[in-house]
Amino acid sequence: MNTDQLSPRDLTNQKAAIFRNLLTQSGFKLLMALLCIYFFFVFALGLQQVVKTKQANQELLSKLEEEDIPERERLQDSRLEDPWHKGLQASQRFVSSRNLETIARQTTIVGMAALGMTLVIISAGIDLSVGSIVALGTVVIAWLLNKNGFSPLLAAILAVAACGTCGFISGILITNLRVVPFIVTLGMMLFIRGAAKGLSNEQKIDAPDTWLNELLASLGQDQKWMLIPSGVWILIIMAVMVAVLLRYTRLGRHIFAIGSNEQTARLCGVAVVRVKVIIYSLCGVFAGLAGLMQFSRLTVGDPTVAIGLELDVIAAVVIGGGSLAGGEGSILGSLIGALILTVIASGCSQMGLPNWVQEIITGAIIIVAVALDRLRHRRPT
Amino acid sequence: MRKLFVIFAYSLLLICLSSCGQQQGESDEDTPKRLTIAVIPKGTTHVFWKSVHAGAVKAAQELNVEIIWKGPLKEDDRESQIKVVEDLITSRVSGIVLAPLDDTALRPVVNDAVQNNIPVVIIDSGLKSDKQISFVATDNYEGGRKAGHHLAQLLDGKGKVVMLRYQEGSASTMNREQGFLDSVKEYPDIEVVSSNQYGGATTESAYTASENLLGPLRTSEGRLSVDGIFCPNESTVFGMLRALQDSGLAGKVTYVGFDSSEMLVKAVRNGEIHGLVLQDPIIMGYLGVKTMVHHLRGEQVEKRIDTGSKVATPENMDDPVIKDLLEPDYQKWLKEK
Numbered sequence: 001m002n003t004d005q006l007s008p009r010d011l012t013n014q015k016a017a018i019f020r021n022l023l024t025q026s027g028f029k030l031l032m033a034l035l036c037i038y039f040f041f042v043f044a045l046g047l048q049q050v051v052k053t054k055q056a057n058q059e060l061l062s063k064l065e066e067e068d069i070p071e072r073e074r075l076q077d078s079r080l081e082d083p084w085h086k087g088l089q090a091s092q093r094f095v096s097s098r099n100l101e102t103i104a105r106q107t108t109i110v111g112m113a114a115l116g117m118t119l120v121i122i123s124a125g126i127d128l129s130v131g132s133i134v135a136l137g138t139v140v141i142a143w144l145l146n147k148n149g150f151s152p153l154l155a156a157i158l159a160v161a162a163c164g165t166c167g168f169i170s171g172i173l174i175t176n177l178r179v180v181p182f183i184v185t186l187g188m189m190l191f192i193r194g195a196a197k198g199l200s201n202e203q204k205i206d207a208p209d210t211w212l213n214e215l216l217a218s219l220g221q222d223q224k225w226m227l228i229p230s231g232v233w234i235l236i237i238m239a240v241m242v243a244v245l246l247r248y249t250r251l252g253r254h255i256f257a258i259g260s261n262e263q264t265a266r267l268c269g270v271a272v273v274r275v276k277v278i279i280y281s282l283c284g285v286f287a288g289l290a291g292l293m294q295f296s297r298l299t300v301g302d303p304t305v306a307i308g309l310e311l312d313v314i315a316a317v318v319i320g321g322g323s324l325a326g327g328e329g330s331i332l333g334s335l336i337g338a339l340i341l342t343v344i345a346s347g348c349s350q351m352g353l354p355n356w357v358q359e360i361i362t363g364a365i366i367i368v369a370v371a372l373d374r375l376r377h378r379r380p381t
Numbered sequence: 382m383r384k385l386f387v388i389f390a391y392s393l394l395l396i397c398l399s400s401c402g403q404q405q406g407e408s409d410e411d412t413p414k415r416l417t418i419a420v421i422p423k424g425t426t427h428v429f430w431k432s433v434h435a436g437a438v439k440a441a442q443e444l445n446v447e448i449i450w451k452g453p454l455k456e457d458d459r460e461s462q463i464k465v466v467e468d469l470i471t472s473r474v475s476g477i478v479l480a481p482l483d484d485t486a487l488r489p490v491v492n493d494a495v496q497n498n499i500p501v502v503i504i505d506s507g508l509k510s511d512k513q514i515s516f517v518a519t520d521n522y523e524g525g526r527k528a529g530h531h532l533a534q535l536l537d538g539k540g541k542v543v544m545l546r547y548q549e550g551s552a553s554t555m556n557r558e559q560g561f562l563d564s565v566k567e568y569p570d571i572e573v574v575s576s577n578q579y580g581g582a583t584t585e586s587a588y589t590a591s592e593n594l595l596g597p598l599r600t601s602e603g604r605l606s607v608d609g610i611f612c613p614n615e616s617t618v619f620g621m622l623r624a625l626q627d628s629g630l631a632g633k634v635t636y637v638g639f640d641s642s643e644m645l646v647k648a649v650r651n652g653e654i655h656g657l658v659l660q661d662p663i664i665m666g667y668l669g670v671k672t673m674v675h676h677l678r679g680e681q682v683e684k685r686i687d688t689g690s691k692v693a694t695p696e697n698m699d700d701p702v703i704k705d706l707l708e709p710d711y712q713k714w715l716k717e718k
Contacts, residue, residue, distance in 0.1 A: 045472075052447075056415055081415070090472070099471045106464055202579060203549030206485055218493050298459055298486040302550070304582075305460055345454065349468035352449040355425055359454070 027332040030320060033369065034336050034343065038094075041347030046091035048351055053083035094350065104232045105216050107335075107342040109134070109290045109297070109306075111235050113313045114320075114334040115242045116167075116286030119279045121317050122246070124259040124326025125181040127280065129170060130287045131309035132192035133163045135302065137291015139196045141212065142205035142301025152210040159295075160288035166192055167284015171277035181280075189310070196303040205301035215296035231293050238289070243331040255279060259326030316341055319369045340365070416446040416475040418673055420666065421465055423480050423505070424456035428642045428709070429615055429662050433504070435711035436666025437478070444674045449474060457548070457582040459486045466490045470497055476677055478669040480505040484552045500676055504669040506553040514676045517669045517686040519660040521553045524639065524690040525560020525613070531656045531692050532565070532609045532637040539570035540608030545587070545594060545621055546579045547614050557613040557639055557658075574598070574607055580617035587612075587620025595624055605634050615640040618657070622648055641693070641707045649695055649707075657693045659706040663714075664688045 057080050064074045093099060113130050120127045137159050144155035166188065173184045215231035226233070246252035254275050257265040266272050294305060318324065319340055320333025344365060348358035420437045422430040434450050441448040451469065453461035462482050467490060469477060477494055479501055481487040488510050491501050495512045503513045532542065544561060547554035558576070565571050578594050580587030598606050610625075612618040618638030622645070625631040631653040638645065639658045648654040665688045672682050693703045 056447075079415070093472055096471070102467050102471050106467065109460075204483065204486070213489065217489060294460065297463060297489075298483075299489060300483065300485050300550075302459055302483075302486065304548075305458065307458065308455065345464065346468050346471075349451060349465055350472040352419075352451055354450075355452060355454050 027320070027330060027336055030333055030336045030340075034340050037340055037347075037365070038343050041343065041351070042091045042094045045094050045347070045351055046087040049090035050083045050087035053081050053086045057081065057083070094347070099346070101219065101228060103339070103342050103346055104228050105218070105297075106346065107338045108216060108231050108235050109293045110309070110312050110316055110341065111335050111338040112238065112290040112293055113287050113309065114316045114338050115238055115331060116283030117310075117313045117317050118320075118322060118329050118331055118334045119242070119246070119255055120181070120283045121314070121322045121324060122259045122326065122329040123255050123276065123279050124262070124324075125174070125276070125279070126185065126314070126324070127167075127170065127181065127283050127287075128185040128310050129166065129188040129192055130283070130290075130313050131306040132189045132196065133166050133284055133287035134291040134294050134306040134309055135304065136166065136192050136196040136199075137163050137288045138295040138298060138305060139200045139205060139301040139303050141292065141295045142207040143199060145207040145210065145212075146205065152212045156212060156292050160285055160292060163288025163291060164281050164285040167287065168277065168281040170284070171280030174280065175273045175276050193303070193307075200301055200303045202303065204303070207295075207300060209299070212292070212296055213299050216293055217296070231296060234289070235293075238286070239331050239335055246331065251275065251278065256327060259328070261327075312341060313338075315366050319366060319373075321373055337369075340369070416674060416677055417449060418446055418476045418478060418670055419449045419451065419469040419474040420478045420670065421462065421469070421480065422450075422452045423462070423482050425450075425452035426456065427615060428711075429640055429660075431715065432662035432709040432711045433480070433666035433669075435709065435714035436663035436668075437670045438666075438714045439663070440667045440670035440674070444671065446475075446670070446674055448670060453482070457482060459483045463487065463490050466494065470494050470499055473497075474499065476500045476502070476673040478502045478504055478673055479508075481508045482506075483550050484509045500673065502669055502673045502676070504665055506551060515672045515682050515684055515686060517665060517672055518553070518688060519665070519690050520687050521556035522560040524658045524660065525557035525562075526564040527560075527690060527692050528557070528611055528637050528639060528656070528658045529561040529564030531658075531694075532561075532611060532635060533568045533571055535635045535637075535655055536571065536609050538568045541572050541574045541606065542609035542611065543574050543594065543598070543607050544576040544611045544613075545591060545617050546576070547612075547617050548579060548582060554613040554639075561611050561613070571609075580612070580620055582616070584616045584620045584623075587617045588623050589620075591617075591621040591624035592628075595628065595630070599628070603629070605630055607634065609635045609637070611637050613639050615642055615645070618645060618654070622653065625653070641709075643708070646698070646707050649693065649698055652695055655694065657707070658690055659693050659703070660690050661688050661706055663709050663711065 060077065060079055061074055064077060113134065117127060117130060140159040140162050141155050144150040144158060145152065170185055170188050173179065174181050216229050219226060219229055246255065254270045257270055258272055258275060262272060295301065298305060316337035317329060317334045320330065320337030322329030322334065344362050345358065348361060422433055424430055437448050437450065451465050453465055455461040459482050466477065466479065470493060477499055481503060484507050487508060491508060491510055491512055494501050501513045502515050502517060504517045507516060542565065544558060546558055562573065562576060565573060575594060578590055580590045600606050610621060612621050618640065619642065622631065636654050637656040638654055641657055641659055645654060645657060649657060668686055668688060672686065676682050691703060691706060693707055697703050698707060
């Protein structure tokens with residue numbers, strides 16, 4: 001928790017200290033990074049469109065020239081387009097409400113899983129089974145919906161409970177067997193993936209059409225008053241709850257204490273085992289909610305979905321200032337991290353960049369973001 | 382410095398808000414004069430999809446339209462493909478040519494596209510929907526039947542056969558598998574020993590599955606207790622081929638596959654594969670884009686367009702028609718870009 005430590009000079013100037021806390025802790029800088037990346041794509045998309053249109057115009061003109069059409073008529077051809085107007089349109093599309101909504105919807109799954117992962121990473125642990133739990137969640141919901149007597153709400157609750165149980169088992173194994181979380185959750189990743197495939201007979205399960213499918217669907221004209229789809233609202237509410245839990249409750253402070261120094265925490269009377277089991281259970285629950293969101297997008301239970309999702313989730317938490325050594329991390333940061341990942345993916349898609357370029361860019365940004373974060377941390381002390 | 386930050390943030394916020402305000406006015410955007418068509422494959426690294434890409438590029442050049450080729454970031458990941466479609470709807474392309482990874486999961490996003498006045502043409506695999514303009518694909522069931530009959534003839538209508546499936550949920554390969562099973566049923570002396578194993582998405586997983594499948598079927602003399610093998614797509618055919626080669630069984634068992642690649646062609650020449658049912662991916666990409674352009678220019682298009690399939694054997698593989706299918710000349714089109 002070295003963000004909480006203040007150097008003597010800062011104490012003499014409390015105003016500056018408060019401001020610096022605001023900068024380092026509220027994720028203000030991260031927000032700036034997000035905006036920079038976002039507007040980078042706004043400009044890049046516009047510029048790309050300008051270049052493209054200019055090229056198309058050029059081609060058209062040279063073709064008309066070959067057809068011996070006089071220059072004045074050539075320039076008045078109706079197929080010529082104003083490149084700057086087209087560029088502006090392309091830029092506007094990226095800041096349009098439709099695009100913002102798409103970004104919000106695409107972030108929800110990673111964001112939801114990142115809530116739990118933030119808790120785990122603050123406690124100096126890691127959970128690699130998140131992707132598999134998401135897949136299990138979608139399968140369980142679809143499976144229950146196909147049985148008689150399960151309302152959508154009940155199916156969703158049971159699925160989230162099943163996912164929470166997976167997290168609970170991870171927590172029990174980690175604390176009782178004294179095996180490092182990396183190995184336990186690696187095992188659980190395969191175990192749960194296998195269970196999901198087994199439950200679904202190694203195929204996707206089609207489910208009846210219910211309101212669950214509407215959670216993350218694009219809003220229709222008559223639902224505009226909601227601003228963003230209900231699934232995104234659920235994410236926001238959950239995020240606020242977890243943030244409050246981390247900052248103001250005893251459990252939250254204990255999580256930080258364990259992550260900073262587990263031995264010290266134990267000596268200070270923190271029930272390390274119990275807190276850890278709670279952390280991993282919560283991580284399972286949030287992965288289950290992410291599974292619910294995933295189901296809502298797929299409308300089928302898919303045991304092969306979300307392979308490698310845990311890496312996106314970990315990347316989001318780490319970009320958001322979480323430290324794999326424990327003791328650091330924030331909910332707001334993790335959500336911004338998830339948003340940054342979505343904006344990059346979405347921007348690259350809309351620019352039509354090939355996948356390999358997109359992967360290289362994403363990788364580079366993760367490393368740069370975390371490196372900058374470490375530099376920032378080195379300075380104050 | 383801090384003030385700069387704040388000013389910067391406020392200005393960005395203002396731009397953001399102002400453009401949101403403009404959004405309502407932009408909804409009845411004039412249709413672009415040069416068409417931009419998004420072509421979304423299931424993956425980008427298979428030879429098959431490179432050929433579809435080539436066909437799409439060919440059509441784009443002929444019809445003077447622009448294509449955006451963008452596959453899912455994670456190959457064979459449904460969620461990833463949904464994201465790509467969403468992003469392309471947002472960037473307001475003129476039309477989308479989509480090879481859906483799933484016949485159900487891609488349905489909501491296709492509906493979304495149609496609601497936003499972006500027409501969709503489905504290629505390669507079916508979608509359980511009637512919102513698409515047209516479905517341009519090989520008749521996979523018929524292709525599977527061709528494979529079944531070819532294998533049965535090679536075996537003189539009797540023997541034991543196994544089939545390694547590809548992956549559940551992929552409609553195209555499931556139809557091939559069904560076509561194969563149905564055609565083999567017409568030969569009473571042919572017994573299907575195993576047809577419930579899945580090769581999975583990659584060559585690597587198909588290789589492992591093949592080894593597991595072949596292991597118990599080996600006899601003490603080092604031969605196989607089955608006479609025929611069928612695999613329904615490039616990755617499973619190649620995975621199985623590698624497994625056969627590594628255990629010295631290649632060429633000792635009658636082997637019929639689906640799709641082609643350089644290595645598979647070599648295997649046909651060496652007599653390790655006795656037949657490959659071939660689709661025409663270049664034509665598929667070409668017709669997909671062409672159908673879309675025709676629709677956008679206000680012409681009537683067929684609801685279902687078959688792109689055909691043929692069986693390549695060691696005997697007919699130098700026939701120019703078959704050769705074109707075996708070794709699609711995709712580089713010619715992709716290099717010109």
